[in-house]
Amino acid sequence: MRYLVDTLKKMLTVLLFSTLVMLAGCQESGVKTVENTGNTDRNWKEQFNQKLSMLGHRNWILVVDKAFPEQNAPGMEYIYVNEGLLPVLKEVLKQINLSTHVKPIIYQDKELGFITENQANGVEQFVQESKTIFGNQTVYTMLHDSVFRKLDSESKLFKVLIIKTNETIPYTSVFLQLDCNYWSGEKERQLRDTLNAK
Template identity: 50%
Template sequence: MKKYFHIAVAVIGLFSCRQESKPMAAMSTTAWQSQLDSLLPLLGHRNWIIVADKAFPLQSATGMVYINTNASLPEVVDYTIKKLGAGTHVSPILYTDKELAYIPGAEHYRDTLQSIFKGYNVQSLLHDSVFAKMDKTASLFKVVVLKTNTTIAYSSVFINLDCKYWSAAKEQQLRAAMKGN
């Protein structure tokens, strides 16, 4: 009996120290947010964040970082834009696919995006044009892909990061001043 007592104490001790497990959805949401939160301070202007629909392809380019969010696209876009808005170094330039306006049954999704994008200028371009724009800089700069579980065609949101504290107008002024000297 004494020899089983030590085993019983060890088993009870092992299970009493076990952390309570969280539901899978809560763990994955926290995980993707933590991953994004750790990447945002490292990203700068010319980096991209793509909040992608479920069918977005896994690409072999070395500059692509994929995070599987297991969340809805509007939820991920909302969180990402709020984080970018609270930061001090980059601001988002937002692109959506022009084709989305013609997808039947996507009205609620489009309305949801409009409310999330309130206060931001959003450019709508043909799908191939957005990829061409992104591809120009993607070979040199990181692209973070936040893959979602949304299954609406042409629903991805493309975010080109720009410098928050230095505008294009300031850059033009600087270049004009440099030419004058």
Template identity: 50%
Template sequence: MGLLVCVIWLAACTSKTDTNKNEQTADWKTEFRKKLPLLGHRNWILVVDKAFPLQQSAGMEYIYAPEGMEAVLREVILGIKASDHIKPIIYRDRELEFVKRLVGAKADQLIQSTQAILKGTAVNTMLHDSVFKQLDREAGLFKVLVIKTNETVPYSSTFIKLDCGYWDAAKEAAMRKEMTGH
């Protein structure tokens, strides 16, 4: 009888853990989908590794996504590309290429899979500390949505600056030129 109770209890705990994980996964996606239409030109979305620090800036907002970098980045990029009001400008840490040599296959696999997700979009690199300086300046004026993943490859974060999806630099320049003539 005692063994049967243990088996039933263990099954219930395992089932509850799976249910909680599924709920957490659904929760971050729901929260992200609610926030995406509110974000626009000059806002940021960061998909970051597990060690990314919780920052004090008022403009920083955090969501925890209990998944790996690839799944979360794919969801975010698909959401941005499906939106007509924004387009992504992608930044990654310059250090990631050098970490690959020290971490090995796990980092190499992550780099390859995230490059496939970002295919067709220019990827800029910058030193990790430069990213923090830029975010510190921008978070004072514009919302920065940070989605923290379970990823443990260092310097694997992707920083996405949002640009206007229906207006570009050429149109802006033409308008400004016309304005000076009037």
């Protein structure tokens, strides 16, 4: 009888442990993270290209430095790329600019323009190289804290894809708000004016 009781206790312990492990595995947070460490070059580019075809007007793509925090909003998805920010940004902008459905509205942290070389080594070279990547595209600036407030409200309705790099120069993150490539804001205003006149 004692053997039977001991066996039942062991079985219940194993069953309880198995159930807890299974439940822990089923829990999912609202934020998805995909880490790339091995053959990163092809992997992250393929992942990005797949996601880009699903993104559209009012979605965001962020190419961020290493200290950019992971946030809890369910509309945010992360990809970690073990590369510098500028090569990743160059590829992201190239793919967006080649797409037929979206174009980027580019934002940078305002603080980046006020950091000196003795405060952050490499900042001047970073700024010059980023200007080359942006070319003749307009770049807007906003204070870093206002980025978080904007993303907090946007991610409740629209997907935000965050590509986190290994960049360690502060305030180098680039925020790309996607706009429709084949329908301008001016055309939209004309359409709304026509509708309101009816």
